[in-house]
Amino acid sequence: MLQINANARRNDYDDSLRQILNIHAADESRAWLSAWDGLNAGPTPLWDLPDLASRLGVGSIRVKDEGHRSPLGSFKALGAPIALMRLIKRLFQGHDLDAAKLIDRHYTTLLRNLTVISATDGNHGRALAAAARSIGCRCVIVLHKHVNDERRLAIAALGAEIVQIEGNYDESVKEAARLAKKNAWHVVSDTSYDGYETIPRDVMQGYGTIAAEAIEQNDGRPYTHVFIQGGVGGLAAGVISYFAERDGEQRPRFIIVEPDQAECLYQSALRGHAAHATGSVDSVMAGLACGETSPLAWRFLSVLADAFMTVSDKTAIEAMRILAAGSTRDIPVVAGESGAAGLAGLIQATGDAKERVALALDEHSHVLLLNTEGATAPALYRQLTSLRAEDVLHAQLQWQGAQATTVILGSAASNAAVLSAAGG
Template identity: 45%
Template sequence: MDIFATAPMAHATGARHQGDAAHRVLSQDNFGQAIGEITQWDGYSPTPLVSLSALAAKIGVGEIHYKHEGPRFGLGSFKALGGAYAALRVLQRELSSRLGKDVTLADIRNGDYSDDCAKITLVSATDGNHGRSLAWGCKRFGAPCRIYIHAEVSEGRAQAMRELGADVIRIEGDYDDSVDLARAEAEQNGWFVVSDTSWPGYSEPPRDVMAGYSVMTREACEALGDAPTHVFLQGGVGGLAASVAAKLRQYWGDQSPRVVIVEPDMAACLYESARKDAPTAVNIEVETIMAGLSCGEPSEMAWDILREEATDYVTIPDSVVGPTMRLLARPLRDDPVVEAGESAVAGLAALIAAQAGTTGATLGLDSTSRVLLIGSEGITDPEIFAAVMAEDSNV
């Protein structure tokens, strides 16, 4: 565990503003509608919540519960819940407007409006998983799909989206540049952006994306029985973290766990937002291996929730990612084998590093702590996974 003990971690304390964002920004109705729809989809089944008892004992916490999203709808990621559902909601709103009548989600899902859907193009920028979910949803619902990716997105992830029927446009620059181009070309051509990040005047699709993620959180809560003491949540633009934090608050109330946000030190926009107590963009100079978390600008809608719910913000270096992936794939004693992608292990990597160093005490971790982790993806790029597995473990 030497690599974790020496890993540099930065910590910022959340200001914890008082408010009702966990109920107002994402309401119980938002979550309820998403859960009611997605659980009707062909292929739906809850993903595993696995217990890492041996690892918990080794690092000195009571319990580690890892929500493994690798099996989700065969797409390998929790993003399957968000992009596809948001696409369905965009189609519902647009068809209802064009046809002058209420069009239901079930009508679109069942193919009643496939000819009309074929005239509505949906677009988004992605690091991989959100775009794959959107492409999958568009294929199911019959809508054309354009996905914008930046220079560092792997070809394996690009090909997975093409195989689902999406037109994939690779650009020079980073994730935020791809977001800007997707918005500009959609406006020029009358297309509809389905993004997981919000900006002034654009909120409904990202709200639907975050509502879709609640399926995962509800499954975890029902499987746990008792409220966890801590939840470690990946950063990115903040959509995953905000959705999970809001659903946990609605489900557990005053027993809701301490929320720790985890980001790569090379893309720490939420950490900087916490330090400045305001949404803060950062320049990404070098891409992190945690591709899904390589985001320089927070979602303002997500920040509204996190500024009230998140207690702590930590950053981790790329050096702990590979060892954590290998630790899951080659587990201690009787812990289950979990094959996880680079972004999936951020929370676990931060937990191990915190306990190996001095940050654990700062986060209030001890032998009684019950920690919930969101394993946000499985093997979404087999070549990258194989390369990581081939490296020396050093743990």
């Protein structure tokens, strides 16, 4: 399903939005995170997929691969640590804490009685647990019954205490809030609710790094479309706001992609306000299986997102397989269930004549996709793709080696031709 947002604006970035999310704070967050050994050095890859672009009838497809962001395997490593750092700096503002020292356990004595808590579908909780371990405070994570055991064990391995409940993600959010109030803990959540917006804002601000890198890594050819995962809306708001402030009227079209059965943002677009999903909220795209829109994120998406669409689990799994397979000119990419959602949306849109026209997708379109996660649940990845993630990563390295060899051979042949023409 596709819903065009009639309220989308393409004018200059609104000051009321800039006060919440802005490039200055995003770049500051990026600088702070550069000191954290929980992230891999440098930007994540921006892969060019020319064969897939030709197949889908667009000018180019580039994939920002957040599976390489950190050993945690997802983009969430940019949000939770920044939110935790900013929370601690507010709580202990009289101590003038240094960000680089904070993320390197320099203040553990000061923070020994601090406990943070959050609900998660997996990736946010894992990132928060890793950040809490690096900083030196206690971390409690609330999981609902649908969270994959691999993800639960990965969070526990980082030292977090696990509380598991019945129900879904939205119920785990409520349980985290209840436990925090009861024990005087601090919720570090990536979704906002009534009276709770500061920390979700900080989480979203961390995601601006993705947009900044994608812009820097591009070859000067502006993106015309960005297909971006939905969830509660935080990732989309963090990335879209960066583009909107930087590019104003020249910004790309933003298309939000969600699972069919967890379509809270799509429903919000239909109703004109932050709304709930009408489906079961039980999707293979676990990171996007959210039933309630973040009101804070909706302030941005309601005026900056150009369209909202839903995709089936089947389409997402097929997108995982397409990315893993690669081709002669397309590098193999490990994309988890939620990571492949953007491509699933693009495949669906380009395969429907009316949707192509509605989204102005044609041979001149330059599309940016975000692979938000690698194989964060390796056994599930193998079950869905019939491939081992490590084998796809090995194929990725082989593809890169073959491309480097081709460049070297091409350069040698060119030099030989020059020498021959010169009589050498």
